[in-house]
Amino acid sequence: xxxxxxxxxxxxxxxxxxxxxxxxxxxxxxxxxxxxxxxxxxxxxxxxxxxxxxxxxxxxxxxxxxxxxxxx
Numbered sequence: 001x002x003x004x005x006x007x008x009x010x011x012x013x014x015x016x017x018x019x020x021x022x023x024x025x026x027x028x029x030x031x032x033x034x035x036x037x038x039x040x041x042x043x044x045x046x047x048x049x050x051x052x053x054x055x056x057x058x059x060x061x062x063x064x065x066x067x068x069x070x071x072x
Contacts, residue, residue, distance in 0.1 A: 016060045023060070027053040 004017035027050040
């Protein structure tokens with residue numbers, strides 16, 4: 001992976017790479033916390049939230065790679 005700071009400020013990938021790192025970190029935190037709580041509704045909320053964040057991470061990755069028609 002390219003160091004995002006090596007890219008110019010005007011390159012959107014510089015920003016999407018940083019956002020992806022934060023999205024992944026938050027999704028991992030949510031999944032870790034599922035094991036720390038007992039409320040099944042909260043567990044479902046945390047798992048669902050993690051899934052949404054990872055889906056957003058994939059959208060950012062697809063943008064960076066230009067693999068989706070919408071991002072070409």
